[in-house]
Amino acid sequence: METRISVVIVSYNRPLEVQGTVRSLLNQSVKPFEILVIDDSSNPPLRIAASFPNLKLIRFDKERGLSNSRNFGINESKGEYVAFLDDDTVPSQHWLEAVQKGAVSGADVLGGPLRPLYKAKPPNWWTEKDFGYYAGVGNIYGERIWGANMIFKKEVFSKIGFFDSRLGRQKGKLLSSEEDKLIRKARLCCHYLFLPEAEVLHVVPSKRMTLTYIMRWSYYGGKSDRVLHGRNTFKTIYDILMTGKNMLNPIIMFNKSARIQQIAFIIYKFGQLL
Numbered sequence: 001m002e003t004r005i006s007v008v009i010v011s012y013n014r015p016l017e018v019q020g021t022v023r024s025l026l027n028q029s030v031k032p033f034e035i036l037v038i039d040d041s042s043n044p045p046l047r048i049a050a051s052f053p054n055l056k057l058i059r060f061d062k063e064r065g066l067s068n069s070r071n072f073g074i075n076e077s078k079g080e081y082v083a084f085l086d087d088d089t090v091p092s093q094h095w096l097e098a099v100q101k102g103a104v105s106g107a108d109v110l111g112g113p114l115r116p117l118y119k120a121k122p123p124n125w126w127t128e129k130d131f132g133y134y135a136g137v138g139n140i141y142g143e144r145i146w147g148a149n150m151i152f153k154k155e156v157f158s159k160i161g162f163f164d165s166r167l168g169r170q171k172g173k174l175l176s177s178e179e180d181k182l183i184r185k186a187r188l189c190c191h192y193l194f195l196p197e198a199e200v201l202h203v204v205p206s207k208r209m210t211l212t213y214i215m216r217w218s219y220y221g222g223k224s225d226r227v228l229h230g231r232n233t234f235k236t237i238y239d240i241l242m243t244g245k246n247m248l249n250p251i252i253m254f255n256k257s258a259r260i261q262q263i264a265f266i267i268y269k270f271g272q273l274l
Contacts, residue, residue, distance in 0.1 A: 006079030065170030108190035111145030112198025222271020
């Protein structure tokens with residue numbers, strides 16, 4: 001008997017992309033038990049042009065943010081497992097089949113690779129290994145489960161709680177870490193499994209491969225860290241000074257990718273302060 005898997009997709013102003021995500025789910029070698037698409041007050045309201053008996057579109061007239069929307073999806077879901085996909089992803093045809101096998105093995109928290117679906121050629125300095133994190137791809141290098149391709153046994157939430165509503169994308173802010181926080185808690189008490197065959201393509205538009213986006217993401221990453229751990233002003237200033245000193249190293253000075261990473265770290269630290 002197949003494990004019942006509910007797929008939750010939160011969407012905000014991506015009408016074309018989410019249509020592709022839903023179509024890819026309907027073309028899976030193993031069909032999902034249900035699909036819940038949560039429209040977090042998109043303008044215009046989202047419409048799904050697909051036919052599936054257990055496809056449910058839920059709309060919020062006022063934006064709730066990614067974490068609150070996902071938490072709502074958890075409570076609405078009827079499956080034994082809850083899978084989360086971003087609204088700009090395309091799961092491989094056998095993604096759900098691989099997830100099913102992981103669930104049968106007894107895993108409580110599962111996920112697989114997020115590989116890039118480029119909308120433009122990356123700049124010469126941009127590599128998936130060094131900068132993919134900012135675009136939501138490249139988790140294969142550490143075999144880490146990330147939010148655009150993560151699955152939880154539903155009963156796990158009663159042990160570890162839900163997504164932190166202070167974090168997660170909301171009102172144009174690139175707040176993050178709500179997924180990492182939940183997954184870290186789950187790893188302490190649950191069976192964690194990375195599934196290399198459960199592959200998902202994640203759209204990488206040109207704007208996510210720019211210095212502006214990386215610095216903006218880093219700033220909000222620092223603010224997210226402050227929400228989680230508070231502010232240690234002395235240590236943060238020390239880290240900024242030491243990183244600035246490291247940038248005088250010739251190896252970093254003449255390596256553009258290394259310089260960008262160091263600057264991004266400084267911006268991250270400023271996010272912790274401000």
